[in-house]
Amino acid sequence: MLYLYNGALEVTAILKEWYEQEAGSNYGAYIPFVGTVRNEDGIEGLSFDIYEPILESWFKEWQERAKARGAVIKMAHSRGDVMLHESSYIAAVFSPKRRVALEFIDEFVEDFKASAPIWKYDLKGGKRIYALERSTAIKGSGILGEKS
Amino acid sequence: MLYLYNGALEVTAILKEWYEQEAGSNYGAYIPFVGTVRNEDGIEGLSFDIYEPILESWFKEWQERAKARGAVIKMAHSRGDVMLHESSYIAAVFSPKRRVALEFIDEFVEDFKASAPIWKYDLKGGKRIYALERSTAIKGSGILGEKS
Amino acid sequence: MVRVEFLGPIQKAPLELEITNLSELAIVLQKDSEMSEWLKNCAVAVNDTLVSSLYVDLKDGDRVSLLPPVCGG
Amino acid sequence: MVRVEFLGPIQKAPLELEITNLSELAIVLQKDSEMSEWLKNCAVAVNDTLVSSLYVDLKDGDRVSLLPPVCGG
Numbered sequence: 520m521l522y523l524y525n526g527a528l529e530v531t532a533i534l535k536e537w538y539e540q541e542a543g544s545n546y547g548a549y550i551p552f553v554g555t556v557r558n559e560d561g562i563e564g565l566s567f568d569i570y571e572p573i574l575e576s577w578f579k580e581w582q583e584r585a586k587a588r589g590a591v592i593k594m595a596h597s598r599g600d601v602m603l604h605e606s607s608y609i610a611a612v613f614s615p616k617r618r619v620a621l622e623f624i625d626e627f628v629e630d631f632k633a634s635a636p637i638w639k640y641d642l643k644g645g646k647r648i649y650a651l652e653r654s655t656a657i658k659g660s661g662i663l664g665e666k667s
Numbered sequence: 668m669l670y671l672y673n674g675a676l677e678v679t680a681i682l683k684e685w686y687e688q689e690a691g692s693n694y695g696a697y698i699p700f701v702g703t704v705r706n707e708d709g710i711e712g713l714s715f716d717i718y719e720p721i722l723e724s725w726f727k728e729w730q731e732r733a734k735a736r737g738a739v740i741k742m743a744h745s746r747g748d749v750m751l752h753e754s755s756y757i758a759a760v761f762s763p764k765r766r767v768a769l770e771f772i773d774e775f776v777e778d779f780k781a782s783a784p785i786w787k788y789d790l791k792g793g794k795r796i797y798a799l800e801r802s803t804a805i806k807g808s809g810i811l812g813e814k815s
Numbered sequence: 816m817v818r819v820e821f822l823g824p825i826q827k828a829p830l831e832l833e834i835t836n837l838s839e840l841a842i843v844l845q846k847d848s849e850m851s852e853w854l855k856n857c858a859v860a861v862n863d864t865l866v867s868s869l870y871v872d873l874k875d876g877d878r879v880s881l882l883p884p885v886c887g888g
Numbered sequence: 889m890v891r892v893e894f895l896g897p898i899q900k901a902p903l904e905l906e907i908t909n910l911s912e913l914a915i916v917l918q919k920d921s922e923m924s925e926w927l928k929n930c931a932v933a934v935n936d937t938l939v940s941s942l943y944v945d946l947k948d949g950d951r952v953s954l955l956p957p958v959c960g961g
Binding site: 554567568569570572573576596607608628631632633634635636637638639640649650651653654655656657658659660661662663664665666 | 895896897910913914917918924927928929930931932933936937938939940941942953954955956957958959960961
Binding site for chain 2: 822823824837840841844845851854855856857858859860863864865866867868869880881882883884885886887888
């Protein structure tokens, strides 16, 4: 239930596919979060690198957290270039009742931003520039800089 | 941006329509909430009455709150009967950044549940039974029962 | 005349009453035993605006609505 | 030999080092001036599991990854 695509996501098709996957599962709430590339700072688009082995283990932990709360989590993300007003990220939670879904999507998206091993680059003037200022050091970072 | 339909919602078509409506608006986050009829207590489905004049003024206030936070809110709801595993409710927020969208969808859905003038009935054995135990008295209720 | 409407699940036909404020409406409805449970949990709107107290004057042509507990979604 | 990989935006070819723990890797990398900024903000994984201290032994065939600050979505 982790889907990686080259380039922009087909949002409508993904939202439909996920809705239909769970149509008979008796979940009362379905909350997708769709992230779309904004026009700012003169960028032409964004580009993404993903380190898949750790993304998969990170996502698996969240699947277990979802299961413990009677919920299901799904996620799609782009690899490579995604241009302005295209979408690069969808996360969605399904749960029997609304409170779990509303809380879970918030927790998931925030931890995704802080922890998922994905690197973002601005596409600007034909260059691919690492978006360091908008990036977050993963918890526990910096140990190799310590003097021993 | 308040859409009322007779019977179940066409979820995929609505999610697609809203996404496309805002495709050029430069919002970075799109969060729909989809409410689906669950199989519980032996119901065959749910049925809804809506008092539209007050729903519209309630929704208009939320549109203004969204605007004040740089966001947009949309909502669709069913009138009449909606059967098991069909959807009766979609709310969605668009905003430039994720935090506003994540907080706004939660606030909106909770106030919707507490305040929107919609009445829910269980469809059971061919009858339409008001779901009083799951309903919430609107804030300020009970004044007509006060002794004067 | 003031028109009083009962929304949603309240199975009651509208009333046309000669009243000048909500307190008078409360007195009329409190005499109706079928309404006693609803009066405790209904919200009240005058001309489609919710009100929060009985100190509301009514004039000819006003419309009062009773809104029982809600559950959309 | 332990393989050390630099992920995402770090433009550095993998290293193959004869080391037995992460502290030894820290000493090696701290001598590389191009790495000094990255060492402050990179997370470390051993065989794709994140670790939170330098007190981690390494054996032949282990793989260490450096993960710079992330920004998915």
